[in-house]
Amino acid sequence: MVVLAQLQDREDVHLQSHIDGAPILSLKGISKSFPGVKALSGVDLDLYPGEVTALVGENGAGKSTIVKILTGIYQPEEGTITVSGEPLNFPTAQDAGKAGVTAIHQETVLFDELTVAENIFIGHAPRGRFGLIDKKTLRRRAKELLDRIGAQIDPDVTLKDLGIANKHLVAIARALSIDAKIVIMDEPTASLSYKEIEETYELVERLKAEGKAILFISHKFDEIFRIADRYTVFRDGEKVGAGKIADVNEQSLVKMMVGRAVDQVFPNRAPDLGEEVLKVVGYSHPTEFEDIGFSLRAGEILGFYGLVGAGRSEFMQALFGITKPSKGAIRIDGKVAVVRSPNEAIHRGIVYVPEDRGKQGAIKGLPIFQNVTLASLSQTSRKGFLKLAQEFEMAREYTQRLDLRAAALDQDIGELSGGNQQKVVIAKWLATKPRVIILDEPTKGIDIGSKAAVHEFMAELAAQGLAVIMVSSEIPEVLGMSDRVIVMREGRIVAEYEGEALTPESLVRAAAGIEEARA
Amino acid sequence: MTVTSLDPQTLGRVLPNRLKSPVRRFLTSWELLLLVVAVMVFITNSFASPYFLDPWNLSDATFNFTEKAMIAFAMGLLIISGEIDLSVASIIALASTAMGAAVQMGADTPTLVLVGLTVGLLCGAFNGFLVTGMGLPSIVVTIGTMSLFRGISYIVLGDKAYTGYPSDFAFFGQGYVGWVISFEMVLFAALAVIFAILLHATNFGRMVYAIGNNPVGSLFSGIRVPRVKFTLFLLTGLMSGVAAICLTSRLGATRPSIAFGWELEVVTMVVLGGVNILGGSGSIPGVVIAAFVMGMVTFGFGLLNVPGIVMSIFIGLLLILVIALPRLVGRYLARRKA
Ligand SMILES: Nc1ncnc2c1ncn2[C@@H]1O[C@H](COP(=O)(O)OP(=O)(O)OP(=O)(O)O)[C@@H](O)[C@H]1O
Numbered sequence: 003m004v005v006l007a008q009l010q011d012r013e014d015v016h017l018q019s020h021i022d023g024a025p026i027l028s029l030k031g032i033s034k035s036f037p038g039v040k041a042l043s044g045v046d047l048d049l050y051p052g053e054v055t056a057l058v059g060e061n062g063a064g065k066s067t068i069v070k071i072l073t074g075i076y077q078p079e080e081g082t083i084t085v086s087g088e089p090l091n092f093p094t095a096q097d098a099g100k101a102g103v104t105a106i107h108q109e110t111v112l113f114d115e116l117t118v119a120e121n122i123f124i125g126h127a128p129r130g131r132f133g134l135i136d137k138k139t140l141r142r143r144a145k146e147l148l149d150r151i152g153a154q155i156d157p158d159v160t161l162k163d164l165g166i167a168n169k170h171l172v173a174i175a176r177a178l179s180i181d182a183k184i185v186i187m188d189e190p191t192a193s194l195s196y197k198e199i200e201e202t203y204e205l206v207e208r209l210k211a212e213g214k215a216i217l218f219i220s221h222k223f224d225e226i227f228r229i230a231d232r233y234t235v236f237r238d239g240e241k242v243g244a245g246k247i248a249d250v251n252e253q254s255l256v257k258m259m260v261g262r263a264v265d266q267v268f269p270n271r272a273p274d275l276g277e278e279v280l281k282v283v284g285y286s287h288p289t290e291f292e293d294i295g296f297s298l299r300a301g302e303i304l305g306f307y308g309l310v311g312a313g314r315s316e317f318m319q320a321l322f323g324i325t326k327p328s329k330g331a332i333r334i335d336g337k338v339a340v341v342r343s344p345n346e347a348i349h350r351g352i353v354y355v356p357e358d359r360g361k362q363g364a365i366k367g368l369p370i371f372q373n374v375t376l377a378s379l380s381q382t383s384r385k386g387f388l389k390l391a392q393e394f395e396m397a398r399e400y401t402q403r404l405d406l407r408a409a410a411l412d413q414d415i416g417e418l419s420g421g422n423q424q425k426v427v428i429a430k431w432l433a434t435k436p437r438v439i440i441l442d443e444p445t446k447g448i449d450i451g452s453k454a455a456v457h458e459f460m461a462e463l464a465a466q467g468l469a470v471i472m473v474s475s476e477i478p479e480v481l482g483m484s485d486r487v488i489v490m491r492e493g494r495i496v497a498e499y500e501g502e503a504l505t506p507e508s509l510v511r512a513a514a515g516i517e518e519a520r521a
Numbered sequence: 522m523t524v525t526s527l528d529p530q531t532l533g534r535v536l537p538n539r540l541k542s543p544v545r546r547f548l549t550s551w552e553l554l555l556l557v558v559a560v561m562v563f564i565t566n567s568f569a570s571p572y573f574l575d576p577w578n579l580s581d582a583t584f585n586f587t588e589k590a591m592i593a594f595a596m597g598l599l600i601i602s603g604e605i606d607l608s609v610a611s612i613i614a615l616a617s618t619a620m621g622a623a624v625q626m627g628a629d630t631p632t633l634v635l636v637g638l639t640v641g642l643l644c645g646a647f648n649g650f651l652v653t654g655m656g657l658p659s660i661v662v663t664i665g666t667m668s669l670f671r672g673i674s675y676i677v678l679g680d681k682a683y684t685g686y687p688s689d690f691a692f693f694g695q696g697y698v699g700w701v702i703s704f705e706m707v708l709f710a711a712l713a714v715i716f717a718i719l720l721h722a723t724n725f726g727r728m729v730y731a732i733g734n735n736p737v738g739s740l741f742s743g744i745r746v747p748r749v750k751f752t753l754f755l756l757t758g759l760m761s762g763v764a765a766i767c768l769t770s771r772l773g774a775t776r777p778s779i780a781f782g783w784e785l786e787v788v789t790m791v792v793l794g795g796v797n798i799l800g801g802s803g804s805i806p807g808v809v810i811a812a813f814v815m816g817m818v819t820f821g822f823g824l825l826n827v828p829g830i831v832m833s834i835f836i837g838l839l840l841i842l843v844i845a846l847p848r849l850v851g852r853y854l855a856r857r858k859a
């Protein structure tokens with residue numbers, strides 16, 4: 003009874019504040035510096051119960067930094083945090099959890115060797131007798147959480163056996179395993195395809211209905227306008243705007259964010275297709291993909307669309323020599339080629355920009371310029387000896403084109419914001435001057451302005467005769483950039499579209515298996 | 522639809538090469554701190570004993586570290602790449618035993634050198650194969666081969682010793698190039714330069730750092746990770762062979778207990794030199810200074826008649842300290858920021 007009354011009480015308080023429109027969490031004048039950059043200077047941010055606040059800004063604007071401050075990972079140099087009217091500070095992550103804040107971070111911090119269930123409950127596992135971890139309850143609750151977000155993942159599998167999208171879903175489940183009043187999501191949909199994205203939106207709606215205050219960080223404007231109630235805009239570490247989403251449109255939001263108007267078109271291309279450079283015949287793998295075959299011509303941009311688990315990345319990695327196919331052959335320039343390692347692939351002119359930036363893309367611990375030149379050392383060196391001046395020159399050229407935001411070229415790539423790390427990874431592969439470039443979710447986490455730069459770059463390379471394969475789960479990107487699109491489902495090619503037949507509906511239906519047609 | 526058109530004024534910013542000048546970087550480096558320590562040890566030693574500053578004594582002092590340092594250079598690269606070789610001292614034992622056996626069969630000095638280097642290379646290749654070919658963790662593999670290699674020496678020699686090395690063989694460990702400059706000192710300096718260039722100025726060195734920081738990402742970047750690691754094991758084996766030649770020549774005899782416990786001193790030297798035990802960072806100049814520091818401390822203890830067991834306690838404490846220190850400093854800085 004007492005408990006019930008307390009609950010009632012809490013509910014009242016909550017309703018009260020909702021009516022008053024008082025924020026449940028309020029940041030005032032927060033500042034945070036790193037060597038060479040002021041990541042945040044005196045920013046304010048308010049979150050309201052039962053409402054979604056979208057936080058937008060360019061790569062490096064300070065969005066993730068504020069998330070880390072709210073979760074006790076970083077300490078601000080100035081400013082105050084107020085939760086439900088009470089001033090607080092979060093010296094550790096535990097304190098933030100106790101104050102009712104939970105977060106899905108941009109770079110998920112999970113443990114590869116543990117099971118999914120253990121990852122979800124690490125640090126707060128249900129305990130049985132003698133304080134031992136209660137495995138059965140652990141499994142059951144993990145399953146419940148995974149079901150709640152609509153993820154079909156076995157709680158007993160080891161995390162390292164999951165693809166990046168499923169890892170991300172585990173991170174979401176982990177955040178929700180803490181009963182929190184404030185839920186922060188830092189680009190939660192960046193690794194997901196539309197099916198999981200829809201489920202994420204539903205989840206947000208449910209959390210909203212439960213009265214949680216949600217901070218939602220995203221570079222995708224369609225989703226911001228779909229699920230957010232309020233917005234806050236950061237630019238170069240300062241708050242430049244906030245208000246109700248109903249009062250703004252995409253243009254005005256972009257203008258606040260970038261500081262100038264942006265007209266929105268994909269590069270105008272007149273594809274001039276050359277000879278066939280790559281032909282794949284009957285590529286198969288025991289578990290991941292089956293009988294993949296297509297041909298690719300110079301100057302062409304070929305899109306690969308599909309849902310999470312369709313086997314696109316797995317196939318691309320086999321093409322790049324990471325995994326061995328069980329059957330099949332490839333021809334490069336009409337000649338049969340065997341690719342047994344990434345090194346051989348690169349020598350044959352095939353490069354792969356991986357999807358998993360943190361593990362496969364960025365070499366954290368090495369400076370930006372060394373990351374850019376790592377796959378092209380033969381170009382920037384003489385007889386095996388490094389030429390630093392040439393390395394800096396190459397790095398400067400590419401980082402400038404991609405509008406990298408960093409303090410200096412010798413800065414550790416691990417210190418960059420997520421989107422800026424992605425730019426460095428793309429630069430690394432563009433610098434190799436390949437013949438065939440495979441881009442796996444190339445603009446993941448990249449802001450609207452830089453996305454244009456990447457697309458422009460891709461179009462320019464294609465115009466110079468490079469063949470491009472682009473794996474993307476973003477339909478506008480697939481439609482806007484590709485000359486032709488192959489759709490994969492459950493490890494097989496189920497459809498191929500070009501020209502008129504290439505529509506959002508056709509892609510989604512083929513990917514979901516509603517219609518199987520090879521146009 | 523998304524996305525902008527690019528006009529020239531939106532072209533990105535031009536980034537400077539460096540945030541800190543190399544000079545400022547050096548002023549906050551581990552190497553400088555070590556250099557200060559080295560000077561302090563030097564001064565302490567010269568006060569502790571009137572004999573220390575004598576050129577011949579100083580020259581003698583270098584033998585305390587030159588042989589270990591040769592291995593430490595290769596070990597430094599190996600640890601930066603994220604692997605380790607604990608069998609180095611046992612490789613010395615095996616290489617020395619092989620040379621001793623060759624002497625019994627009447628081998629001349631060039632043959633002995635060849636035998637020493639070959640055994641070192643073979644041992645390195647064996648470690649490298651088990652790690653890169655079979656995918657076993659190097660710490661486990663080399664603890665195993667540590668027992669294996671020395672075990673073979675014990676079987677061959679029992680409690681006997683090989684002696685009777687040719688007189689010109691003595692040059693490697695006892696010879697002087699001029700005045701007080703020993704051959705070992707010259708070899709140490711030459712190897713320091715070679716390894717510094719290899720690690721800091723070549724593509725190979727860059728790959729070593731990349732692998733140590735992110736082996737998966739390195740593979741995806743086209744680096745032949747297993748081949749690089751195998752090469753590093755070979756190099757470490759080879760340098761153990763070189764050290765075996767110098768040490769055997771200096772002692773003039775081979776016992777199976779030769780160089781016992783050196784692997785710890787070599788690893789300590791590497792870590793004291795600022796190489797991260799978890800891989801990814803470190804420098805050869807750091808290892809060079811660490812070699813001087815450890816050599817002079819050992820010599821100082823010798824001058825003060827400190828017993829050997831104290832010395833090994835000291836090495837153990839030093840190893841724990843230099844591994845713990847970066848973390849303690851990091852934690853302190855984090856707390857101060859809060
Ligand atoms: N540990 C760090 N050391 C140095 N600089 C850092 C560190 N963390 C962040 N920064 C810098 O702070 C700034 C803000 O980074 P933050 O990660 O908050 O950006 P973001 O808005 O999340 O960008 P993105 O959209 O790319 O994720 C960037 O300039 C970044 O380089």
Ligand SMILES: [Mg+2]
Nearest residue numbers: 066108419420
């Ligand atoms: Mg971020």
